[in-house]
Amino acid sequence: MATIYLVRHGQASFGKENYDQLSSTGWEQGRVLGRWLAGKVEPAAIFGGDLERHRETVEAIATGYGAKLPDMQVVPGFNEFDHTTVVARYRPEWSDRAVMARDLKAFPKPAKAFQEAFVHAVHRWASGEYDHEYEESWPDFKARVLAAFEEMIEYADGGDVLVATSGGPISVIAQHLLGLDDARALGLNEVIANTSVSRVLYSGPRRSLAVFNNYSHLEADDPALVTFR
Structure with missing residues (x-):
């Protein structure tokens, strides 16, 4: 089975004029994740929404990774609400x-x-x-995210994939895979850490959530890097 690594973006710039850019902490979170992925994960493709914080998260990951990564392909369906x-x-x-x-x-x-x-x-x-x-209503948001998810899987064609996205899309995908109601999906969205990794295994029509919201790479490097907003 192949693996999809759903990565929530690094910490954005809350309270600043341009929220949609990584804070200094967000950049460091991405670099730490890149170092953690190096030697463990070799994605055949990288996807992300068209938000600045998604693109910058991939740039930070690439810096920490230390080797060539595929260029990020933009799929707006992975944008946050x-x-x-x-x-x-x-x-x-x-x-x-x-x-x-x-x-x-x-x-x-x-x-x-x-x-x-x-x-x-x-x-x-x-x-x-x-x-x-x-x-965009909540049902429309869910439909948009899941359409992007399936489009990405079709393109990946059985390869491992890294997706830089946001908490909302990750919680929607988890809801879909686990059969959760809306209240539980919204609860998941509240606890997804910046640069956390959720893993989805897929093969043919099968999709399974294997790991949700893992941010052990931050805890191991510096617990102060763990943020949720």
């Missing part, structure tokens, strides 16, 4: 970044406060009660 819109529909005033920053500064732990609001916002989006407010 539009988290900015999802949060803004839950907290309309937060469509103004300055207002969101001001509100979060009032909390002792701004990142934790944002995470709690984000979880509520995602559950609102996935509830199905407000689909008319979103350009």
